[in-house]
Amino acid sequence: MKLIDLVYTLFLLVLTFDPTGYYTSSLKIILFIILTIYGIFKSSNRKILRINFVIILSMVLLPVFSVMYADIIGTLRDLDYALSHIMSMLFVFLFVYLNTMDLNVLLKIIWFNGLVLSIITLILLSFSIFIDFSAIYSLVTINPNFMMAVDREFLGIPINGLYFRSGPFIMFSFVYHLYRYHGPFKLIISIFMYLALAFSGSRTPMIMQTLILLIYFYDSKLFGKYFIRMVSLIAIIGVFYLTYKLATEKGEESNELKFDNVASYKKEILKVRTFIFGDGVGSMFYAKGNNKMLAFTELSYFDLLRMYGVPLGVYFGLLFYIPVLKRVDITEKDLFFSRFMLTYILFLILAGTNPILLGSIGLTALTWAMVIRQKVISMNML
Incomplete structure (x- = not known):
C-alpha cells in the first residue's frame, strides 16, 4: 500500500x-486537498475522467x-446549509484520486473502515449495558451530527440503539467481507459487522444488512444449493413484508413525522415556480412534521x-444512479461486483430517507461506485 493510500484511509x-467536520474540519480539508492534487497529477487514464466529467x-x-x-x-434563508451543501458536493472530486488506486487496495480500505466502525459501535453498545443508557444518550446528543442514540419501538418491541450517521458504510464492508474476505475470523467479523447495524435502532439499515446477508446465503454454495435458495427467497419476501409493515406502522413517531413532511413537500413543490425552477439551495419551507421552517x-x-x-x-437524483444504469451480467466471475453495486442501490434507497445522500457520506459512496464500476469495465469483467 502506498503512503497516499494511507492518507485516504x-x-x-x-x-x-466526524462527517460534518465538527471537530476535524481543518484536518479533513488538508487531507482532501492532498488527495485531489495527487489525483490530478498522477491520473493516467484521462478517458475515464472524461466519461465521468458530466457527473x-x-x-x-x-x-x-x-x-x-x-x-x-430572495429565498436564501440558511446560508450555512447552502455553503455546507456546496462543500459536500466537492467530495465528488475524490474520484480523480480514486481513479489512480489499485482496485483491491480500495476495497480493502473500505472493508477496514467498516470493521473499525463496527467494533467501535459494538463497544459503545456494550457500555450501555453497564451504564445507564440515558447517560450515553445525553453524551452523543451533544453533537447529533455524527451519532444518534435512539429509544423507540418496532412493531411494539422497545429497542435502544446507537447509530453513527456513517453507519451505512458498514454495508459496503459487509458485502466485501462475505464475498471476498478469506482471512482468519471470518465468521466472528461477519457477526460484528451484522450486529453493528442490526442493533442500530434504525429500521432501514437493519433491514438492508439483513437483505445483504440473505442474498449471500442465496448465492452461497456452503449449504444445499436448492434448499438454501428456497429458504433465502422465502426470507427475502419476509424482509420486504416487514419493511412494508414498519414503513406504514401507525403511531410510530418517525413515520408520522415523515408522512407529515411529505404533505408539506407536496404543497411546496406543486407551486408553479418551485415545480419548474425550485426554491434554491438554502431556501426554507414549513415542515409540518417538525412544525418549523427547515x-x-x-x-x-x-x-x-x-x-x-x-x-x-430528477436529473440531479439520477446522477447518483449513473454507476448502476449499465446492465450487469451476473456470472460467477463478477458476482461480487454485481453484489457491490446492488449494495450501492440499497444505500441510495436508505439515503433517501436519511439526511446523508446530499452530504459527504453520500458523495463518498458515489465516488466508490463510480470508480469501481469504471475499473471493472476496464478489466472487461462487466
Whole structure:
C-alpha cells in the first residue's frame, strides 16, 4: 500500500467519525486537498475522467447556481446549509484520486473502515449495558451530527440503539467481507459487522444488512444449493413484508413525522415556480412534521425536487444512479461486483430517507461506485 493510500484511509476514518467536520474540519480539508492534487497529477487514464466529467461538473456547478438563484429571488434563508451543501458536493472530486488506486487496495480500505466502525459501535453498545443508557444518550446528543442514540419501538418491541450517521458504510464492508474476505475470523467479523447495524435502532439499515446477508446465503454454495435458495427467497419476501409493515406502522413517531413532511413537500413543490425552477439551495419551507421552517429534512429526494425544481431535481437524483444504469451480467466471475453495486442501490434507497445522500457520506459512496464500476469495465469483467 502506498503512503497516499494511507492518507485516504485516514481521511475516510475522519469522515466516518466526524462527517460534518465538527471537530476535524481543518484536518479533513488538508487531507482532501492532498488527495485531489495527487489525483490530478498522477491520473493516467484521462478517458475515464472524461466519461465521468458530466457527473463531476454537474455536482459542482448546479449547487452554486442554485444558491445564486435563491439569492436573486430572495429565498436564501440558511446560508450555512447552502455553503455546507456546496462543500459536500466537492467530495465528488475524490474520484480523480480514486481513479489512480489499485482496485483491491480500495476495497480493502473500505472493508477496514467498516470493521473499525463496527467494533467501535459494538463497544459503545456494550457500555450501555453497564451504564445507564440515558447517560450515553445525553453524551452523543451533544453533537447529533455524527451519532444518534435512539429509544423507540418496532412493531411494539422497545429497542435502544446507537447509530453513527456513517453507519451505512458498514454495508459496503459487509458485502466485501462475505464475498471476498478469506482471512482468519471470518465468521466472528461477519457477526460484528451484522450486529453493528442490526442493533442500530434504525429500521432501514437493519433491514438492508439483513437483505445483504440473505442474498449471500442465496448465492452461497456452503449449504444445499436448492434448499438454501428456497429458504433465502422465502426470507427475502419476509424482509420486504416487514419493511412494508414498519414503513406504514401507525403511531410510530418517525413515520408520522415523515408522512407529515411529505404533505408539506407536496404543497411546496406543486407551486408553479418551485415545480419548474425550485426554491434554491438554502431556501426554507414549513415542515409540518417538525412544525418549523427547515432548509432540509431526512427526505433527501424530496429536497432535490424542492430546491432544484422537478426537471433539475430528477436529473440531479439520477446522477447518483449513473454507476448502476449499465446492465450487469451476473456470472460467477463478477458476482461480487454485481453484489457491490446492488449494495450501492440499497444505500441510495436508505439515503433517501436519511439526511446523508446530499452530504459527504453520500458523495463518498458515489465516488466508490463510480470508480469501481469504471475499473471493472476496464478489466472487461462487466
